Amino acid sequence: MSRNSLRRALIVGALGLSLGGGVLLPSSASAQFGGIVYDPTNYAQNVLTAARSLQQINNQIQQIQNQATSLINEAKNLASLPTSTIAALQSQVQRTQQLLGQAQRIAYDVQDIQNAFTARYKGTALSGGAAQMVANADERWKDSVGAFEDALRVQAGVVGNIEGARSAINTLVGASQSAQGALQAAQAGNQLLALQAQQLADLTAALTAQARAQTLDAARSAATEAEGRERFRRFRKAN
Structure with missing residues (x-):
């Protein structure tokens, strides 16, 4: 079979599949781009986890600041009159x-x-x-x-x-x-x-x-x- 005959056969087959069974779509919400699989659900979970971790870090920083302020006030209360x-x-x-x-x-x-x-x-x-x-x-x-x-x-x-x-x-x-x-x-x-x-x-x-x-x-x-x-x-x- 010549190269032109093979090309025509592939086009006819693709059209047949399209008309007979519809367009084939992936069964899941994942997509693949350049070999990398993108999962929106996992991405959202990772973003939420990162936000919670950041909030915990902010809370710890605030606690440290409060403790430092308390220590400074205690030091002032214990300072002798010059x-x-x-x-x-x-x-x-x-x-x-x-x-x-x-x-x-x-x-x-x-x-x-x-x-x-x-x-x-x-x-x-x-x-x-x-x-x-x-x-x-x-x-x-x-x-x-x-x-x-x-x-x-x-x-x-x-x-x-x-x-x-x-x-x-x-x-x-x-x-x-x-x-x-x-x-x-x-x-x-x-x-x-x-x-x-x-x-x-x-x-x-x-x-x-x-x-x-x-x-x-x-x-x-x-x-x-x-x-x-x-x-x-x-x-x-x-x-």
């Missing part, structure tokens, strides 16, 4: 204590006060000889003058601490407002309370020094009155 005024406050308290410790003649000591009053303010101190009375009166006057001088020095020291207190307040308020965590805020609050305690200590010292001076002056007046009565008694007795 500013401290405690040393300055302690120095101010020590200065006030030193001024009180420099009290002249009658110090802030129970036994010292008892001895001074026994020697100059009561009992036989008011009924001795004339020379002794004059000497005791002079000592009582020195007690009063010294006490008033001490009170003025303590008051001056307290006034001098005001500038330090103002500076400490500004520093601590600024530190409290910029605190990064609970610990820093609490430490700033504690230092403000310490400042308040220091100011109360200064106020107590000033009031105590003033009261000491007033008390000694009142004691001097009482002793002078008692001594005057003794002198008058003696004068009447002599006449």
Whole structure:
């Protein structure tokens, strides 16, 4: 058979199949392109699996970010306040204590006060000889003058601490407002309370020094009155 006869036979056979049995189609949804089989169902499943995996990865990343944020916040809450005024406050308290410790003649000591009053303010101190009375009166006057001088020095020291207190307040308020965590805020609050305690200590010292001076002056007046009565008694007795 010649080449042309074979070609005609193949064309007739193809037409016969087309007219008699219809066009043949693949039985499944798969298709083959260049030797590669494409399955839409498997492709959709693979895409869905990849999307789920990506979502899981995103969730894990978010969890890690949340944990990192939590750790940062915990670190801030545990961070110490970089500013401290405690040393300055302690120095101010020590200065006030030193001024009180420099009290002249009658110090802030129970036994010292008892001895001074026994020697100059009561009992036989008011009924001795004339020379002794004059000497005791002079000592009582020195007690009063010294006490008033001490009170003025303590008051001056307290006034001098005001500038330090103002500076400490500004520093601590600024530190409290910029605190990064609970610990820093609490430490700033504690230092403000310490400042308040220091100011109360200064106020107590000033009031105590003033009261000491007033008390000694009142004691001097009482002793002078008692001594005057003794002198008058003696004068009447002599006449």
